Amino acid sequence: MVVLVTGANGQLGQALQSISGNYPEIDFVFCSSSDLDITKKESCEAVFVKYxxxxxxxxAAYTAVDKAESEQEKAQLINIIGARNLAEACKEYDTILLHVSTDFVFDGTNKIAYKEEDLPNPTxxxxxxxLQGEKAIQETFDNYFxxxxxWVYSQFANNFMKTMIRLASxxxxxxxxxDQIGTPTNAVDLAEALISMICHTERSRSANNQQPTTYDLFGIYNFSNEGQCSWYDFAKKIFEINSIKINLSAIPTTSFPTPAKRPAFSVLDKTKIKKVFQVEIKDWKESLRTCKI
Incomplete structure (x- = not known):
C-alpha cells in the first residue's frame, strides 16, 4: 500500500515521518514542495504516474493566517488550486484523498462544539x-476524506508551543x-488518526471486494484532541509542563489586534470520527505532556 504525503516539511508531514516506521505495511512517499508542487498540474501528474x-x-497548505489577508493570490493558489489539482490527480489514478482542513472555516459564534454539518462562515x-479548497475537492470526485x-502544535516546524518556549527564553x-476558546491538537495524534482512517478504509474495501462505493465512509470529519481551553490556558500549561517560570498575563483579543479575525470559539465535535473509525482521542493536556522539543 502506497501512501503519498504532501507538505513533508510541515508539522503534519514531519509528524507522519516520525511514526511511519510503526507501519511496515505502508510504503510512505514523502514529498516536500520542491518534490511536488501542488499548484502545478504537471508536478502532480509526474509524481502520481511514478508512484x-x-x-x-x-x-500542504498556506497557513499564515494574518499574511493571507495581504497575500490572497498565494493563499488561493495553494489552498484552492492546489487542492483541486490533487483531487484531479487522485481521481485519475484511483487514489483516495485525505485532505486536512481547519476550524477557521467557521466564524466562531457557536456556543457548543462544531459538528461537520454545521454551516461554515469564514471571517x-x-x-x-x-473552505473553497474543500469545495473544489467535493466538486471533483467522491473518494475523499x-x-x-x-490549533496544531508539535516538536516540528513553527507553532504556538515552540513560540511560547522561545519567547519565554x-x-x-x-x-x-x-477569550478565544478552542482545542490544541498534537500533530502526532492527528497523524495517527489519519493512518487509522487509512487502515480502517483498507479493511472495509477488502470486505467489499475493493468497491469503495459500497460503503459510506467518505466525507468530512473533525479531529482535535479532547477538551477545550483559551490560548492563555494553553500557554500556562506549556510553561507548567516545561518547568518554565515567567510572568504570564491574560488579555482580551481587543488588546492584541491582528490583520485576520480569529474565531472566538472553535471547539470541534469529534463524535463522528470516533464512531466511524473507532479513533481514541487523548485529552489535550495529556497529549501536551508527551511533546518534547
Whole structure:
C-alpha cells in the first residue's frame, strides 16, 4: 500500500515521518514542495504516474493566517488550486484523498462544539480559501476524506508551543489572549488518526471486494484532541509542563489586534470520527505532556 504525503516539511508531514516506521505495511512517499508542487498540474501528474499511490494525505497548505489577508493570490493558489489539482490527480489514478482542513472555516459564534454539518462562515482569507479548497475537492470526485482540525502544535516546524518556549527564553513576561476558546491538537495524534482512517478504509474495501462505493465512509470529519481551553490556558500549561517560570498575563483579543479575525470559539465535535473509525482521542493536556522539543 502506497501512501503519498504532501507538505513533508510541515508539522503534519514531519509528524507522519516520525511514526511511519510503526507501519511496515505502508510504503510512505514523502514529498516536500520542491518534490511536488501542488499548484502545478504537471508536478502532480509526474509524481502520481511514478508512484501510483493508493492514498494521498495532503499536508500542504498556506497557513499564515494574518499574511493571507495581504497575500490572497498565494493563499488561493495553494489552498484552492492546489487542492483541486490533487483531487484531479487522485481521481485519475484511483487514489483516495485525505485532505486536512481547519476550524477557521467557521466564524466562531457557536456556543457548543462544531459538528461537520454545521454551516461554515469564514471571517478571513485563510478560512475562506480552505473552505473553497474543500469545495473544489467535493466538486471533483467522491473518494475523499476532509479532516478539519485546530490549533496544531508539535516538536516540528513553527507553532504556538515552540513560540511560547522561545519567547519565554527572551522575556520575563508575556501576555496571551484568554477569550478565544478552542482545542490544541498534537500533530502526532492527528497523524495517527489519519493512518487509522487509512487502515480502517483498507479493511472495509477488502470486505467489499475493493468497491469503495459500497460503503459510506467518505466525507468530512473533525479531529482535535479532547477538551477545550483559551490560548492563555494553553500557554500556562506549556510553561507548567516545561518547568518554565515567567510572568504570564491574560488579555482580551481587543488588546492584541491582528490583520485576520480569529474565531472566538472553535471547539470541534469529534463524535463522528470516533464512531466511524473507532479513533481514541487523548485529552489535550495529556497529549501536551508527551511533546518534547
Amino acid at each position: 501510483k499511490p493508493n492514498y494521498c494525505i495532503n499536508g 478571513g482569507v485563510y478560512g475562506l480559501t480552505k 476532509i479532516i478539519r482540525t485546530s 527572551e522575556r520575563d513576561s508575556l501576555s496571551v489572549v484568554n
